[in-house]
Amino acid sequence: MPELARHVDAVPPSGIRRVYELAVQLPDVLMLAIGEPDVEPAEHIARAAQRAWDEGATDYTPNGGIPAFRQAVVDKLARDNGLRVDVEQVWSTVGATQALFQALGLVLDAGDEVLIPDPGYTTFPMGARMLHAEPVRYALRPEHGFLPDVAELETLVTERTRALIVNTPSNPLGVVFPEATVRELLAFARRHDLWVISDEVYERFAHTRAHVSPAALDEDDRVLSVFSLSKTYAMTGIRAGWLVTPPGLTEVMRRVQEAQISCINTPAQYAAVAALTGPQDAVGVAAAHYRENIRLATQLLRQRGIRHHEPEGAFYLWIDVSHVSGGDVAAWAERFVLEQRVAVAPGSAFGRTGEGWIRVCAASPTETLLEGLRRLPSPV
Known part of the structure; x- marks a missing residue:
């Protein structure tokens, strides 16, 4: 077999998937490792996708998507984000993953650097490496409330720095900027x-303060905004999201979309229209469920004396297990799923x-979450 391209070896593996793949081979595992909503898509969303299949809406669409989807996004951004496009x-x-990769591909050349949050979502460095670019991590520390320290960012900029990734509400921290x-x-x-690449996948789950879209404050067309239907509407496997670009990139975007995906699948686009324009009750119910889970979980963690971050958004808990992980939390997470049948992301x-x-x-x-937390070792 001929050799693969050298940059492929530089793409880091997903530590989340390592635990997940181990967990699915075991019986009776409490799955808390991946960001999969435990609710179903609302019925009107499922009906829209089914109707598209039944009516034969399975042909190619324009690169940017069907007009109804794009207009629904325009209306949503004006209504919810204060962003007029x-x-x-x-x-x-194809979900936020392709939108992120598309954004990185628009602004990075080989050897360029992109500033990414640490801790930050796993595909940030993976996407950069796939483009022969260099991810440069900026730390989000508990003593700063896990917010970016601009003074530190200043020390990381070089002549090769081309972009900054911002993620709010954040995964994995649940911080809302x-x-x-x-x-x-x-x-x-x-x-x-x-350039600023803004990951806003968890925008509808800002619990303690309002979400602010960077592009709504952008004065000089430098923000590329990434959104997804996956978490908001429990549509993770449907793979529908969108990228918002500054004005004037229509012809560029047609070329790069054609080269990368042509267009996303048509029934998913009709499901997206239904999600964005239909009743939003299910989103509110899901958000309330996640908030209550977080309240009960943090209450339990406090009772057990386990240090954790109180999330302001998204639907994750960031928990300190350094008292038992021995400096290698990835290895500890693998042992934990084998011994306690609880899958968590290191x-x-x-x-x-x-x-x-x-x-x-x-x-x-709720009970899966709480039982998984009960099996965490308490500090001595």
């Missing part, structure tokens, strides 16, 4: 003429500063 700035994608932080990050990007999967922590998905059946 033209339909030609909205591009349907205040407006002042968003403005500070935009000012930093402006000083160094950087914090090191999200970056070096995640060592000694775990991420637990609170979008789970």
